Amino acid sequence: MVAILSGNARPVVVEPPTASGLLPGNVASPAMLAASDVTSSALLHRMPQLRAAKPSAPVVKPKPKPKPQPKPKPKPKPKPVVRVVQLVAGMDRQQMDNAAAIVKKAQSMGLTKWAMIVGVATAMQESRLYNVASHVVPESLNYPHQGTGSDHDSIGLFQQRASGSWGSVEEIMQPQYAAGAFFRRLVQIDDWEDMSLTRAAQSVQISAFPDAYAKHEDNATLIVNALLN
Numbered sequence: 001m002v003a004i005l006s007g008n009a010r011p012v013v014v015e016p017p018t019a020s021g022l023l024p025g026n027v028a029s030p031a032m033l034a035a036s037d038v039t040s041s042a043l044l045h046r047m048p049q050l051r052a053a054k055p056s057a058p059v060v061k062p063k064p065k066p067k068p069q070p071k072p073k074p075k076p077k078p079k080p081v082v083r084v085v086q087l088v089a090g091m092d093r094q095q096m097d098n099a100a101a102i103v104k105k106a107q108s109m110g111l112t113k114w115a116m117i118v119g120v121a122t123a124m125q126e127s128r129l130y131n132v133a134s135h136v137v138p139e140s141l142n143y144p145h146q147g148t149g150s151d152h153d154s155i156g157l158f159q160q161r162a163s164g165s166w167g168s169v170e171e172i173m174q175p176q177y178a179a180g181a182f183f184r185r186l187v188q189i190d191d192w193e194d195m196s197l198t199r200a201a202q203s204v205q206i207s208a209f210p211d212a213y214a215k216h217e218d219n220a221t222l223i224v225n226a227l228l229n
Helices: 030-046 093-108 113-127 138-142 175-186 197-205 214-228
Strands: 002-005 011-014
Touching: 093 113, 093 175, 093 214, 113 175, 113 197, 113 214, 175 197, 197 214
Parallel strands: none
Antiparallel strands: 002 011
């Protein structure tokens, strides 16, 4: 009950509204709800910071990239050892190099030391261990050579005939090829390993001076030993 003063200074008692004239205590009228929604929307429009903060997505830190592993450095290849063979038997460097070509070819073919001695002694007799070209075979002058001759069409370390079946002129002028051609025929001879140097060499070369090879056996042996040791 509320008392209100009237103009006569007499309190006027105003009866509170009855329960039937009120809405339930916790329920607002539709008009009030609509007004409230309009007011809230206006405030949110003017002050967007009043909106409820949306939950932010969790921050995912990028995984650190693995550091590239340094590539292993290749092991340095061992430097080839340059072996200088002592000059023996009165030979010069060119002659020793040619003898070395003969020995290496025999090794690559799996031949014995005796074959090496026979090969070196034969080349000593035929060309004095020089790779010789020939004026009779002009083409031979186009390839590396260490002197010239004119004994028919014989060329190279073993004076193999260019007109024969030894190989092309270019091939015969290569010391290792010429040595291989000599050894391929040597190993086809029966019991060549049991023959004297002269007989073994002559069986391949068919020389007009078959006994000339024997005198080179001692020096050829010295040369081969120096190259193998």
